[in-house]
Amino acid sequence: MTERTISIREAITEGLAEAIETDENVFIMGEDIGEYGGAYSVTKGFLEKYGDKRIKDTPISEAAFVGAGIGAATVGLRPIVELMSMSFSLVAFDQIVNMAANIRYMSGGQVKVPMVIRAPTGAGVQLGATHSQSFETWLAEVPGMYCACPSNPHDALGLLRTAIKSDNPVIFAEHSHLYGSQGEVPNDYYEIPFGEANVVQEGNDLTLVSYGYGVHIMQDAAAQLAACGIDAEIIDLRSLSPIDYATIVGSVQKTGRAIMLDTARRTGGIMSEVVAEVQERAMDWLDGPVKRIGAKDVPWPYNRGLEQDILPDADEVVDAARKIIAF
Amino acid sequence: MTERTISIREAITEGLAEAIETDENVFIMGEDIGEYGGAYSVTKGFLEKYGDKRIKDTPISEAAFVGAGIGAATVGLRPIVELMSMSFSLVAFDQIVNMAANIRYMSGGQVKVPMVIRAPTGAGVQLGATHSQSFETWLAEVPGMYCACPSNPHDALGLLRTAIKSDNPVIFAEHSHLYGSQGEVPNDYYEIPFGEANVVQEGNDLTLVSYGYGVHIMQDAAAQLAACGIDAEIIDLRSLSPIDYATIVGSVQKTGRAIMLDTARRTGGIMSEVVAEVQERAMDWLDGPVKRIGAKDVPWPYNRGLEQDILPDADEVVDAARKIIAF
C-alpha cells in the first residue's frame, strides 16, 4: 500500500484532526492549544478550523481541566487533554492517579473514562529540573490506565488512533525531541494496538529494549555493534502499559542477553519493572545479568554539558554490551 | 542498656516530642494534628503542651502547607509535616517532587530543605481505591529526598531522629497496621542511619527482603519455612532511599536465592528497583530468578475478602520459596 513521509508532529496532528472530524464526541482541551496553536504547534489552526466547542483553551488549572476531562468522559464524551509538559502532570496527579484510573473500579464498573492525556516528555533541551521529567514511567504503573510512547510517525498515528478509541484513560507521551522526526506512514487506515512491541531489527546476539526516543539511541548503538560483528535485536515497547513481555522474553530466550534503556532517570524508569519481570520469566535463558541503562539519578541540570552527560547515549549501550559479550 | 516496651505510635510520638523540646526550630503542621489530636492520635495532647506556634493545624490545603514547609525549611526552620494519609500526597505531588527534591539542585546548592513529611500508609483496612495507596515507593525514587519505612518501634524512633536531623527532605512512611505494634526500645539515646538495612534473622538457604509491614509477613513466612527445614535470612530495608544494596547482595551471595516483598502494588513497588539492581550485581551467585511479590495490580477494593486476596501474605512467600527451593 502507498505511503508518505511525515513527521511525528504531523502524524499526531493528523490523528487529532481525524478524530475531531469523525467523532462528534471528541474534543480537545488544554492550555494555549487554540489561539496560541499549542506550545509545540501540534494543534495549530485547529481553533479556526473546528471552533471553540471542539478546541478549548483552558486556564492554567491542570487539576481542574484534567478532572473535567474525566467527568466529561464518564457521561459520553471523548476528551483529549493536552498538558504542555509531562512535568506539569504533577499538579494534576491526584486527578489522574486517584480519579481517572480508579473511578471505574470504585463504581463497580458503572462508568468508563475514554480520555487521552497527551503531553510532550523527556529531557535534553536544557529546561532544568522541573521541566524535563518523564512521569509516564510512573503513570504506566497505575492499573486502570494505558500508556503509549511512540518512537516514529507510523506508530504515533497508529497508537494515537488506538488511544482515542480506547474506553480507558490513556497517557500518550510524546518525546519532545521527536516531533520533527520523519518517517513513512501508510495512506490506508490502520491502528496499532497497545501491548504489541515492535521488533525494529532482528538479531541473535543481544536484545536491546527501549521506547520513544530511546529506540533511536538503540538504533545508533546497534549500528556500532554491527560494526563490531554483534548482531543485536531491537525491541520498541511502543506501550509501557500494557508491556509486551511475550516478545521480550521470546527475544531473550533467543539471544540470552539483554540491555534495557530508559531516557528517563534509571531509578524510577519503567525498565526496573521490565528487568525485574524478565529475569523472573527468563532467567534460565540468560547468559548474564540484564543490563539496565537510564539517565543518572540526579535532578536535571540546565547546563548542556551536564545534561548531556546525565542522559544515556549509544556509547553507554555499546559499553554495556561489551561487558556482557566479550568483543 | 535498659529497654522498655512501647508501640510504634508511642515511639513516633516520643521522637516528635523530643525534637520539639530540644530544637526550637522544629515545628509540626498538618490537618487536625492539634485540636483533634491527629487522625491516628500520634500528636495527641501536643497542642495543649507545646502551643500553636509549634503545633499548627492547617486548612485542607496539602499543596500549600507542604510548600510552606519547604519554604520555612529553606530559611532555617525544621518543619515536620503530617499528611493524614500517604494517599493524599498526590495533591501535593508537585510541591514534593518538583520543589522539595529539586530546589537545592536548581539553586546550585544555595538552599537546603530540612523537612520531614510523615504519613500513614498502606492498605488492609478497607478504605478503598483512593485511600489505600503507598506512594512512598514512587517518592523513594526521586533524587534529592530520603525515604524511611520503619517496621518496629526501635527503628521508628531511631529513623525518625535521623529524619528530623537530616538537612534533606525525608518521606517518613508509617504503615497504619503497625501503630499499635509493640517492641523494645533502648532508654539511651540512639539514631538509626538511613541506608543501613537490618538483618532481622540470619539464614543460609534463602534471602527474604522487605520493609515496614512486609517484614512481619516475612517473619511469619520464615517461621513456616523453618518448620520445613528452610533456613531463611530476613532483611529489613528500613530506608527505601537510600537502599542498602551491600547487605542485600552480601546475603544473596550467601544464599543464592531471594524473595522480595512489597505490601504496595507489585507493579510500581520499590522491589522492582531492588530486583533489577540485585540481579545485575549478583547474577553469578543466583541459583534462580529473584522472586518479586506484591499486591495484585488492581485498584484497592473495599470488600474485605477482595482486599485480603489482593494483599500479599506469608503463604505467598512460602509458595514462592517452594518454587525456587524444592522442599
Place this chain on the structure above:
Amino acid sequence: MELSEKPRIATAGIVRSAAPRPSSNTAASNGYDPDRTAAFSDGIDSAELLRMYQQMLLIRRFEETCGQHYSLGNVRGFLHLYIGQEATGVGAISALEPRDYIVTHYRDHGHAIARGLDTNRIMAEMFGKRTGLSKGKGGSMHIFDAAKGFMGGHAIVGAQLPLAAGIALAQQYQESDAVTMVFFGDGATNQGTFHETLNLASVWQLPIIFFMENNLYGMGSAVGRVRLRGADFSDALGAYDMKTVSVDGMDVLAVREATQQAVDEIRAHGSPIFIEAKTFRFVGHSFADPGDQYRQRSEVDLWRQRDPLVTYPKTLLDTGAADQALLDGISAKVDATIEAAVEFATSSPNPDLSEASDDVYA
C-alpha cells in the same frame, strides 16, 4: 381548612429560613422572596411534603443503622454519617429532575437516598456485598448509580469538583438543559480544586450548582480556624462572578425553594450558581470520632434543637398537613425499608475472589 393552613407551612418553613445573607455579585440572590414562596409552596402538595419527611427519616434511620452495623463489624473502613444534615440533601435534591446529575463526597448516603437510590443496594455496598451498587468495591465513600445520574461518592476532599464541572461541560456540549449539582463541605473550599473549578465553571458558564454544605467543621477544624472570615464567606466569592445564595440548611422547604430557583435559572440561562446551606452534623466526623473534643456540647445541643426531624414533622402536624397516625405510618414504612435493606445486605453474597480483577479496564 387544609388549604388555609398550607401557606403557614411555607411561612413556617421560610421564616426560619435564609436569614437573608448578603450576596457578592447579584442583587436578589438570597433564597428569600415571600410572594414567590407562598405561591411556590402552595405548589407543593401534601404528598410531596410527606415524601420529603419520609426521605429525611429514611436517611436518619439508615445512618443510625449503619452505625450499629459498624460496631458489629458488618460495615468497615471509614463511615461518615449524614445525621443532622438531612434537610439539606433532601431539600436540594428534591428540586432536581431525573436527567440532572449529582456528584458528592464521601458523606454520601444521604444524597444517595434523597436521589432515590435503592436502599437495599446502598446497604449491600456498605456491607461490601456483590449486590452493592459498586459490587462491594466502593464502600461507604463511593456510592454510585450512573443510571440515576448519581456519579459518586468521592473520598479525596475537593476532587469531586473538577469531575462535576466536566459532567456539566458535557451537558453544555450536548446542548442538554440538565443541571449538575456537586456537594462539598466547608473544608473542601480550602482545596485548590475548589478555586480552579469555580473559575472554570465561571469562565465557561457551565450549568452547575456548587452546593456547599457548611456544617461549620472540617473534621475537627472549626471553619473559623482555617479561614479568617470564619463561617461566612460565600458572599465574598466575587472573583468568580457567580450568583451566590445562602440558605438555612436545617429548613428543608427553604433549601428546596432556593435550589428550585437556582435550577430554573440555570435551565434558562446556563450560568453556574453557588448555594451555601448552613447545617450541622450531630455526630462525629466519621464513626471513629466521638465528635466532642473540638466542639462544645452546648453547640451541638443548640443545633439539635433545630433537628429537622423534630421541627419539620412538628410543622406538618401544626399545620394539619399530617396527623400523628400518618407520621407513624411513615415511620413504620421507613423501619420496614431499613429492615429489608439490612436483610438484603446480610443475605447477599460476598463478591467472588475472581472479581477483584474485574472492572479495572472497560
Place this chain on the structure above:
Amino acid sequence: MELSEKPRIATAGIVRSAAPRPSSNTAASNGYDPDRTAAFSDGIDSAELLRMYQQMLLIRRFEETCGQHYSLGNVRGFLHLYIGQEATGVGAISALEPRDYIVTHYRDHGHAIARGLDTNRIMAEMFGKRTGLSKGKGGSMHIFDAAKGFMGGHAIVGAQLPLAAGIALAQQYQESDAVTMVFFGDGATNQGTFHETLNLASVWQLPIIFFMENNLYGMGSAVGRVRLRGADFSDALGAYDMKTVSVDGMDVLAVREATQQAVDEIRAHGSPIFIEAKTFRFVGHSFADPGDQYRQRSEVDLWRQRDPLVTYPKTLLDTGAADQALLDGISAKVDATIEAAVEFATSSPNPDLSEASDDVYA
C-alpha cells in the same frame, strides 16, 4: 530651582499612576494619596531617582542582550524576558530592605537585577557556567541568591506561592519584621496554589506581599479568556479578607509608593497585602514566541507608548532631576556593566562533569 521642581516629579510620577482602582475590603487601599505622595517623593533624593532609572535601563539592556545570546546559542532552554515590565519590578523591590525576601517565577531576571544581584553571575547562569549563581544548574528560570534573600526563580506556575508563604511563616515564627514578597502573573491566579496560599497567609496573618504582575496575558491567553471578570479581579478577593492595592505598573514611582505603604503596614501589623500592578510585556511570552498571534499590534503599540524607559527619563529631564549628559552617563555605565557581564559569562568555565552529582543532597 531644584527644590521647586521636585514636587513636580512626584506629581508627574503620581498623576500617571494608579488611576485609583476600587479595592475590595479596605477604604483607602489604593496607592494614591497626593499629600503623602508629595511628601514621600520629596523624600526620594535625586540619586535614588536616578538609581531607579539605571536599574530599569540595566534590566532592559540585560534582557535585550540575553535575547541576542539566545540567538547565538549561548543562552538555551526557555527564556522569558521582562521587557516592558521594568517599572514594576524596580518600583516594588526598591521598597524592600536587605532583610526582606523575594520569591518569583521564571520571568525572574528583572527582579534579580532590581534586587541587586551580581549581573556577572546572573549572566553566567544564563550561559550555564560554573560561575553562575546556581553553578549553571538552574538557568534563566531558576535565579537564586539566598545571601540576598532572593529565593528563586520557579518554573512551575503557582508553585512559588506556597514556598513564599513558608518563608513568611518563618519570619513570623522567628519574630522578625522581615517581609516576604512573592511575584506571580495573572495566569498564575488560576492555579489552586494561588487560592490555597492566599487563604493560608490570611488565616495565619503572614507578613507577605502577594505581588501580581498583571501583564494581561498568560502566555497566549488574554486574561479575559480565562477569567470571566477579565483583567480586573484583584478587587474581588474578599474571601481572603486581605487588603488589596491596585497600582499602575508602568509608573515606577507609583509602584514604589504603593509597595512602601504595604511594607510599612506589614512591618507594623503583619497581615498579608495583595498588590496588583497592571503592566505589559512588549515581547513574546518566551523567546520562542513572536507574541503577535494572540494580540493586536495596536495593543502592543499602545502600551509601548507607556514604556517606562521613555516616560520616566523624560520626567527626569522635564523636572530637571537630570540632564541629558547625566542620563547618557548612566546609559554608558549600563552598557559597560552588560559588556562586563557578557565577558565574564563568556570567559567563565563550564561546570565539571563531575559536578552533575553535587548539590543533590546537603
